[in-house]
Amino acid sequence: MIMNRIKNYTAIYLTKRLLLLLIISLIHLNIYAQYKSSTEIGFLAGASYYLGDLNTVHFNQSSPALGLAIRQNVDRRFSYKAQALYLMLRSDERESKDSIANNRGLHFRSPIYEISGQIEFNFLPYETGNPLYSWTPFVYTGISFFRYNPQAENIDGQWVNLQELGTEGQSTTIHPDRKKYSLTQMAIPIGGGLKIAVNENFNVIMEYGIRKTFTDYIDDVSTTYVDAKPSEWNVNSDNFWFSDPNERDYPYMKERGDSEEKDWYSYMAVTLSFKLNTNSTKCNY
Numbered sequence: 001m002i003m004n005r006i007k008n009y010t011a012i013y014l015t016k017r018l019l020l021l022l023i024i025s026l027i028h029l030n031i032y033a034q035y036k037s038s039t040e041i042g043f044l045a046g047a048s049y050y051l052g053d054l055n056t057v058h059f060n061q062s063s064p065a066l067g068l069a070i071r072q073n074v075d076r077r078f079s080y081k082a083q084a085l086y087l088m089l090r091s092d093e094r095e096s097k098d099s100i101a102n103n104r105g106l107h108f109r110s111p112i113y114e115i116s117g118q119i120e121f122n123f124l125p126y127e128t129g130n131p132l133y134s135w136t137p138f139v140y141t142g143i144s145f146f147r148y149n150p151q152a153e154n155i156d157g158q159w160v161n162l163q164e165l166g167t168e169g170q171s172t173t174i175h176p177d178r179k180k181y182s183l184t185q186m187a188i189p190i191g192g193g194l195k196i197a198v199n200e201n202f203n204v205i206m207e208y209g210i211r212k213t214f215t216d217y218i219d220d221v222s223t224t225y226v227d228a229k230p231s232e233w234n235v236n237s238d239n240f241w242f243s244d245p246n247e248r249d250y251p252y253m254k255e256r257g258d259s260e261e262k263d264w265y266s267y268m269a270v271t272l273s274f275k276l277n278t279n280s281t282k283c284n285y
Contacts, residue, residue, distance in 0.1 A: 038073045042272060052218060053257035117144075126138075141191075162242060166239070189211055193208060210264060220242075
């Protein structure tokens with residue numbers, strides 16, 4: 001009887017101790033598993049370039065890139081980001097050492113105004129201000145929309161909007177099937193880089209991003225030369241010169257570009273990112 005009571009008291013005592021230990025452990029884990037979700041604003045600067053019919057070499061003929069990003073850090077692994085970019089893309093075959101490209105003699109420049117929504121994944125746990133999680137490589141993807149406007153320089157040194165000219169016979173009687181391309185397009189952003197937390201409120205982010213577009217006209221070059229001169233083109237207009245600057249008198253349907261390959265654009269940049277606020281949330285990482 002006495003032994004049974006001792007066993008019962010012992011069991012109750014141990015059960016209480018175990019429950020207390022479990023509660024303390026859960027509290028301890030909750031404290032150390034807490035993550036302060038945060039919002040950041042970042043300013044980026046770097047260099048941009050394009051890949052297409054007039055350039056196939058990465059980082060060739062690069063131009064400035066500027067941007068603004070707002071990032072919501074959900075936990076130590078994932079972030080959502082809204083980004084606005086300004087890029088200036090360019091290529092000039094008149095500067096090329098390739099004889100074929102140089103003979104073609106096409107050139108362009110185009111500003112890019114892009115807005116995008118992205119999701120980022122950190123390969124390592126990352127938290128601004130936490131020395132245990134102060135750096136990580138990351139990747140991102142999402143969806144973006146951009147506005148562009150290819151231009152070229154005429155013999156008077158003036159930059160002319162090429163889409164309006166229909167340099168490949170768009171919207172003419174010779175090529176009624178070729179419609180003028182839209183200057184607003186969608187793209188898939190893909191990229192990655194390295195995040196470094198300098199202190200509790202400041203991050204340095206180095207990144208490379210590339211955009212898969214669904215247009216082949218960022219450079220205004222896609223299909224073939226126009227054989228006969230469309231009646232819609234005035235004899236003294238810029239249409240002739242921008243379509244074929246070297247007046248090679250190419251044969252009918254001679255390839256001017258490759259319509260099967262869409263244009264890409266890319267940038268490398270450094271972002272200085274500042275934390276705006278924090279909100280305590282539980283983190284499972």
